[in-house]
Amino acid sequence: MLGHQNGTVRTQGAMELDSASEAMWVDVIRRMDEVYSELLRNEADLERKNAELEEAQTFISSVIASVSDVLIACSADGRIKKVNPAFLKLTGHEEKAVLGSRIFGYLAERDRPQAERLIAAGHQGNVMEGDLHLIAADGREECLAIRCAALFDAGRRRIGAVLTGRPISELKQAYEALHRAHMNLQQAQRRLIEQEKMASLGRLVAGVAHELNNPISFVYGNIYTLDRYRKNLIFYLDAIHRGETPERLAELRKSLKIDAITADVGSLLEGTLEGANRVSDIVKNLRRLSFSKAGERQTVDVGRLLRNSAHLAAKAKNAQAEIVIDSDPDLVIEGHEGQLHQVVVNLIDNALHAVEGRDGARVQLAARRLDQAIEISVADNGPGIAEKDMGKIFEPFFTTKAVGEGTGLGLWISFTIIEDFGGTITAGRSKDGGAEFRIVLPAAEGRS
Ligand SMILES: Nc1ncnc2c1ncn2[C@@H]1O[C@H](COP(=O)(O)OP(=O)(O)OP(=O)(O)O)[C@@H](O)[C@H]1O
Numbered sequence: 032m033l034g035h036q037n038g039t040v041r042t043q044g045a046m047e048l049d050s051a052s053e054a055m056w057v058d059v060i061r062r063m064d065e066v067y068s069e070l071l072r073n074e075a076d077l078e079r080k081n082a083e084l085e086e087a088q089t090f091i092s093s094v095i096a097s098v099s100d101v102l103i104a105c106s107a108d109g110r111i112k113k114v115n116p117a118f119l120k121l122t123g124h125e126e127k128a129v130l131g132s133r134i135f136g137y138l139a140e141r142d143r144p145q146a147e148r149l150i151a152a153g154h155q156g157n158v159m160e161g162d163l164h165l166i167a168a169d170g171r172e173e174c175l176a177i178r179c180a181a182l183f184d185a186g187r188r189r190i191g192a193v194l195t196g197r198p199i200s201e202l203k204q205a206y207e208a209l210h211r212a213h214m215n216l217q218q219a220q221r222r223l224i225e226q227e228k229m230a231s232l233g234r235l236v237a238g239v240a241h242e243l244n245n246p247i248s249f250v251y252g253n254i255y256t257l258d259r260y261r262k263n264l265i266f267y268l269d270a271i272h273r274g275e276t277p278e279r280l281a282e283l284r285k286s287l288k289i290d291a292i293t294a295d296v297g298s299l300l301e302g303t304l305e306g307a308n309r310v311s312d313i314v315k316n317l318r319r320l321s322f323s324k325a326g327e328r329q330t331v332d333v334g335r336l337l338r339n340s341a342h343l344a345a346k347a348k349n350a351q352a353e354i355v356i357d358s359d360p361d362l363v364i365e366g367h368e369g370q371l372h373q374v375v376v377n378l379i380d381n382a383l384h385a386v387e388g389r390d391g392a393r394v395q396l397a398a399r400r401l402d403q404a405i406e407i408s409v410a411d412n413g414p415g416i417a418e419k420d421m422g423k424i425f426e427p428f429f430t431t432k433a434v435g436e437g438t439g440l441g442l443w444i445s446f447t448i449i450e451d452f453g454g455t456i457t458a459g460r461s462k463d464g465g466a467e468f469r470i471v472l473p474a475a476e477g478r479s
């Protein structure tokens with residue numbers, strides 16, 4: 032700034048001083064400007080951060096509010112720092128009253144040691160789980176499945192524990208109801224299995240009765256004939272002992288058919304013996320089937336198993352189908368003969384049902400050795416199993432038979448028995464387009 036001031040002419044030095052102070056002022060003003068604009072910038076920054084913070088807080092609050100599980104943050108000695116609305120709703124308390132109070136006041140008395148253990152574990156940085164009973168607003172105890180973890184402060188220091196709890200009273204009730212239903216179902220299932228066992232026993236008894244009927248009836252017939260022969264022979268012998276004339280004796284010998292009787296007696300006795308042997312064989316078979324206990328293992332002759340099963344199944348059903356058995360000799364498996372018999376009879380029974388009334392109805396049983404295993408197959412030339420049913424036939428109660436004709440348990444029981452003996456049972460299509468069931472069982476060790 033040059034020129035006059037206060038009416039005086041200024042010296043050179045004064046003029047230099049003036050310009051220096053002017054530059055200083057300019058600098059001060061510029062700095063003030065800078066500080067002011069930085070202040071403005073900081074304020075805007077602060078406002079933005081505030082807005083972000085508020086948003087984050089709203090977000091966290093709304094997340095916590097929407098959590099249906101109970102959430103409690105507390106210090107290591109159980110003093111509550113924060114709870115979520117689910118806790119307040121369940122206990123019926125105001126947040127103000129809860130904060131700062133101790134958690135144990137909201138729990139069933141007996142739960143205190145467990146709560147202390149959970150909080151201590153959480154505080155030490157371990158995650159621990161357990162049940163606690165919270166006193167609900169209506170006074171009842173609500174069982175919570177609690178998970179406890181560490182609570183951190185801003186410096187990542189552990190300052191307490193966070194407990195999250197899911198009410199499981201309803202879940203427990205539902206579980207108990209489910210358990211009861213399951214038990215009832217199991218009981219019903221056991222009853223049905225017993226019924227099915229009784230039904231297969233019935234089938235077996237029918238087969239045996241039919242089987243015994245034959246030899247017993249011809250033993251009876253033979254004995255009746257032998258008795259008639261005995262009368263004639265005694266009559267003839269009496270005549271000899273009385274000293275009848277040779278003519279009279281010749282006449283009697285002819286009329287009493289003595290020659291025919293003596294010729295016939297041998298075969299009659301043979302037939303009777305055969306009948307008695309047959310009865311004895313059947314009884315032996317039955318004893319073998321029934322005397323071994325379930326779960327007990329015996330060596331079972333596969334050929335005999337197939338023959339006996341075919342025999343009984345056919346007799347019980349009075350089947351017209353041809354049953355062919357094609358078994359390699361000397362095959363032996365380990366199992367329970369009665370149960371394996373039940374399986375094979377079930378399969379033959381199904382096959383006979385499938386071919387019933389068909390021309391050329393045929394059921395083919397086969398057994399052969401595969402490495403360390405024995406394969407038994409039952410095939411028929413019936414209609415086969417529908418593709419849609421293939422996945423279901425081994426399920427309990429699945430049946431395509433009319434109501435009252437089948438329980439649908441036959442294959443399921445067979446499956447269970449074969450699995451018990453370490454084998455497999457599968458279904459497929461036979462070469463004649465019918466069904467074919469294959470059982471693979473381990474061969475008995477050192478045999479066959
Ligand atoms: N040889 C077969 N040919 C065609 N379908 C079969 C054959 N074997 C089984 N099935 C099918 O599998 C179903 C289930 O058989 P499963 O033996 O378990 O019960 P079921 O024979 O119906 O009844 P139950 O054995 O109590 O008499 C049968 O209803 C049938 O649909």
Ligand SMILES: [Mg+2]
Binds near residue numbers: 380437441442
């Ligand atoms: Mg069946």
